[in-house]
Amino acid sequence: MSDDALADDVWRAMAAVVFDNRDTWKRDVIERSGLPFSRIRVLRRLAGRPMTAKEVAESATMDAPAATVAVNDLEERGLVVREVNPANRRCKVISLTDAGRDVVAAIDGVEDPAPAAFDALDVADLRALRDLLAKLGAH
Template sequence: MPDDPTPDDVWRLLTHVVMDTRDSWKRAVTERTGLPFSRIRVLRRLAAGPLTVKDLAHAAAMDAPAATVAVNDLEERGLVVREIDPGNRRSKLVSLTAAGREMLGYAFATPDPAPATLSGLDPADLRSLRDLLRKIEH
């Protein structure tokens, strides 16, 4: 049927809706923390555990020089630390400090109200959307 969407069609729509409504929240996080949002992305990737700068760059979708600049900045602020990788003494791992974890929690505590279009849905539509999203949640 011509009106049957593909998974790619639905994904494009879903990401479009989310990405187009996140700018105000990102600005609020930046204002609240005093950090560029790219630094918050780096902190978030490190929340799961230490990474090399190369792996961090890949995880944060940035090139290695940009990741190095971000790590240097975050290290100067006391939010991350570099330590020798016990599995490869020629490599260093970057990990969050206690202050880094606290900053990440502070950043993600920034209010993030639903966009008006979502707030305008009736309760049955909201339940349906929630239930569908739970089905695809990892």
């Protein structure tokens, strides 16, 4: 097996563990916020920094029309604001309002415990996995 094929297999296995164990958290976040998950994805991306609509679409893995609909909805709810981009006055920058930051804080407060599958790992395995993920996150 080539290194690329091995990396692809590991990636698929890691994604499967996350996707197969994320439903409870996702439902709890939707319930706590009262927002569709597509809006939550946008808010969480904007929590990092203000963005243009194009950047929102790219970071939330949405097409441009879907991102515009999401931002319009969040703006109507008072969770984001569009302002002229000081670096390029032809476009707008979208940022969180105080209410938007409050929603993100509520979302971040939803418990997200490790799934039962992690019980198969001992402390050394968990530390190794944490270190590997930190290494991946640094790229």
